[in-house]
Amino acid sequence: MKQGKASIRFEHPVRIISAASIASKKEKEGPLGEFIDYIDEDPKFGKNTWEEAESQMQFLAAQKAIEKAGISKNKIRYIFAGDLLGQSIATSFGIMDFNIPFFGLYGACSTMGESLSLGAMTINSDYADYVICMTSSHFASAEKEFRYPLEYGNQRPFSATWTVTGSGAVVLGKKGGTVGIKGITTGKIIDYGIKDSMNMGAAMAPAAADTIYRNFIDFAIDPSYYDKIITGDLGYIGQTALIDLLNRKGYDISNIHMDCGIEIYNKEEQDTHAGGSGCGCAAVTLCAYILKQMEKGKWKKVLFVPTGALLSTVSFNEGQSIPSIAQAVMLEKNN
Amino acid sequence: MKQGKASIRFEHPVRIISAASIASKKEKEGPLGEFIDYIDEDPKFGKNTWEEAESQMQFLAAQKAIEKAGISKNKIRYIFAGDLLGQSIATSFGIMDFNIPFFGLYGACSTMGESLSLGAMTINSDYADYVICMTSSHFASAEKEFRYPLEYGNQRPFSATWTVTGSGAVVLGKKGGTVGIKGITTGKIIDYGIKDSMNMGAAMAPAAADTIYRNFIDFAIDPSYYDKIITGDLGYIGQTALIDLLNRKGYDISNIHMDCGIEIYNKEEQDTHAGGSGCGCAAVTLCAYILKQMEKGKWKKVLFVPTGALLSTVSFNEGQSIPSIAQAVMLEKNN
Numbered sequence: 001m002k003q004g005k006a007s008i009r010f011e012h013p014v015r016i017i018s019a020a021s022i023a024s025k026k027e028k029e030g031p032l033g034e035f036i037d038y039i040d041e042d043p044k045f046g047k048n049t050w051e052e053a054e055s056q057m058q059f060l061a062a063q064k065a066i067e068k069a070g071i072s073k074n075k076i077r078y079i080f081a082g083d084l085l086g087q088s089i090a091t092s093f094g095i096m097d098f099n100i101p102f103f104g105l106y107g108a109c110s111t112m113g114e115s116l117s118l119g120a121m122t123i124n125s126d127y128a129d130y131v132i133c134m135t136s137s138h139f140a141s142a143e144k145e146f147r148y149p150l151e152y153g154n155q156r157p158f159s160a161t162w163t164v165t166g167s168g169a170v171v172l173g174k175k176g177g178t179v180g181i182k183g184i185t186t187g188k189i190i191d192y193g194i195k196d197s198m199n200m201g202a203a204m205a206p207a208a209a210d211t212i213y214r215n216f217i218d219f220a221i222d223p224s225y226y227d228k229i230i231t232g233d234l235g236y237i238g239q240t241a242l243i244d245l246l247n248r249k250g251y252d253i254s255n256i257h258m259d260c261g262i263e264i265y266n267k268e269e270q271d272t273h274a275g276g277s278g279c280g281c282a283a284v285t286l287c288a289y290i291l292k293q294m295e296k297g298k299w300k301k302v303l304f305v306p307t308g309a310l311l312s313t314v315s316f317n318e319g320q321s322i323p324s325i326a327q328a329v330m331l332e333k334n335n
Numbered sequence: 336m337k338q339g340k341a342s343i344r345f346e347h348p349v350r351i352i353s354a355a356s357i358a359s360k361k362e363k364e365g366p367l368g369e370f371i372d373y374i375d376e377d378p379k380f381g382k383n384t385w386e387e388a389e390s391q392m393q394f395l396a397a398q399k400a401i402e403k404a405g406i407s408k409n410k411i412r413y414i415f416a417g418d419l420l421g422q423s424i425a426t427s428f429g430i431m432d433f434n435i436p437f438f439g440l441y442g443a444c445s446t447m448g449e450s451l452s453l454g455a456m457t458i459n460s461d462y463a464d465y466v467i468c469m470t471s472s473h474f475a476s477a478e479k480e481f482r483y484p485l486e487y488g489n490q491r492p493f494s495a496t497w498t499v500t501g502s503g504a505v506v507l508g509k510k511g512g513t514v515g516i517k518g519i520t521t522g523k524i525i526d527y528g529i530k531d532s533m534n535m536g537a538a539m540a541p542a543a544a545d546t547i548y549r550n551f552i553d554f555a556i557d558p559s560y561y562d563k564i565i566t567g568d569l570g571y572i573g574q575t576a577l578i579d580l581l582n583r584k585g586y587d588i589s590n591i592h593m594d595c596g597i598e599i600y601n602k603e604e605q606d607t608h609a610g611g612s613g614c615g616c617a618a619v620t621l622c623a624y625i626l627k628q629m630e631k632g633k634w635k636k637v638l639f640v641p642t643g644a645l646l647s648t649v650s651f652n653e654g655q656s657i658p659s660i661a662q663a664v665m666l667e668k669n670n
Contacts, residue, residue, distance in 0.1 A: 310422060
């Protein structure tokens with residue numbers, strides 16, 4: 001049912017049946033490495049290009065999620081997926097062989113939240129028994145798309161983030177699993193005029209603050225409702241901005257806020273500056289870590305809020321600001 | 336309700352409350368020019384760049400559609416939109432000021448079909464009273480993104496299409512309007528291995544054939560059910576391939592097939608070779624022409640099938656094929 005101005009509450013939480021995560025060497029060496037389902041230390045995943053590697057990660061993530069769900073591929077009615085590259089090519093080439101009806105999404109690094117939102121709406125309305133929600137990113141394909149050729153070896157400012165090489169896929173359904181999606185709050189595009197593509201945490205923090213704020217209002221709750229509020233890839237600088245922005249609206253989330261970009265790498269040892277980023281950052285952290293912590297009972301209620309910076313190199317080069325969006329998904333463990 | 340393997344039938348057709356179309360000089364001079372709501376002959380729409388012009392078209396299309404619907408902007412619960420550019424920047428910058436929760440889509444030139452599908456699912460499930468479904472393309476921003484700098488003045492092969500400069504927006508709701516969405520058939524990614532980005536009609540025809548075929552099977556109908564089957568931007572070469580592919584499956588659609596890419600320009604006088612293309616091609620033709628023909632009672636049942644070629648310049652330069660998708664929407668006039 002509709003809930004407030006931007007949210008939907010599912011009377012029967014949509015079930016997360018299974019989740020799978022794929023990543024590479026740097027993610028393996030990070031704090032979450034042990035939780036990731038499948039690691040290939042070869043950044044090309046045995047393929048010829050980084051883009052093909054990213055497609056392969058999506059293929060592997062979906063395959064693994066289906067396998068874990070214990071259902072046949074034919075039972076999956078829709079795939080909701082996208083990625084960070086121009087024209088979402090990682091997804092198109094990655095999912096092709098599954099032969100499953102497909103809705104292509106673009107939400108930059110908020111894509112995991114967007115795909116879970118649309119997937120949950122689809123299951124809740126009985127349009128499908130099972131759907132896959134998925135996204136990916138790849139350090140090298142993202143650097144090539146957005147920044148400099150890797151061979152150039154440019155210096156990275158401390159506000160820059162490191163794109164996660166990884167993919168996460170979730171199978172949603174009506175029954176099973178220990179974690180459900182209780183509701184969603186859909187983001188609006190927010191633009192505070194920040195133009196520095198090497199400081200995307202600052203650009204995205206206002207979008208995260210807006211979506212989290214509207215989640216509180218729409219559901220008439222406050223931060224005490226949640227055990228954790230987990231953003232996608234704000235990193236250290238964005239985290240500070242987010243906590244500050246919500247403080248100004250009268251909400252203190254400082255003691256329950258977590259950011260996937262902060263969790264996935266070790267700041268001191270891995271030289272990733274402001275943290276991890278990319279669609280794969282929130283997706284891998286959700287599938288490898290967050291859901292497992294919830295299954296173990298460590299957290300019961302989590303607001304998962306992937307954040308996306310909706311820039312392109314063209315908009316950046318034309319001097320435009322960085323519009324951003326955040327898509328919130330309310331995760332809840334069974335009693 | 337679910338219908339067959341890839342389709343949904345809406346018991347109460349989702350209503351098309353209003354539709355608006357925006358375009359530029361070449362589209363004005365074409366056969367559909369008189370039907371387009373707003374024309375700006377300046378390809379920059381008074382802005383500084385082609386990309387900003389494309390955003391402005393989306394802004395104008397949404398604004399006009401809301402105005403025609405006779406409702407307040409605040410009643411629109413979601414926008415489903417996307418475009419052809421890397422990272423969908425035309426949409427992100429275009430819709431920002433509406434301050435409406437947003438689901439970003441990427442389906443290349445199938446985007447109008449994808450947005451109508453998700454929009455109709457959303458209305459039918461009572462998640463929203465009103466949504467906007469929208470897309471756009473711009474000749475110059477697309478040439479810059481996918482082909483050559485305009486200043487280079489390259490020759491275009493006869494199999495190439497001309498990207499439509501235009502945007503179309505639809506307001507969907509529960510009541511009103513004379514045309515409804517009775518059902519949808521969601522496309523799978525289809526790749527016959529075609530690699531020529533100057534012949535996208537041939538690349539997309541197999542996807543269109545697959546979606547149309549599955550629409551027939553899922554609803555247990557044949558071409559005689561429809562007054563028209565209208566694809567997005569196959570152009571002349573793609574049309575021949577589509578009719579041939581469906582013939583091989585035992586269906587003859589030759590007497591009812593129409594293609595937006597063929598309709599929107601005058602082949603002899605406008606030098607557009609294989610026809611029009613781009614997300615805006617199907618969107619403008621739907622909003623300016625198809626819906627009006629249905630309202631007038633010329634056609635009662637139309638299968639609207641926007642087609643998308645899911646390539647990027649990166650995938651093309653890496654020698655990859657062109658995966659394609661087609662999203663079908665069943666339009667039906669009230670009795």
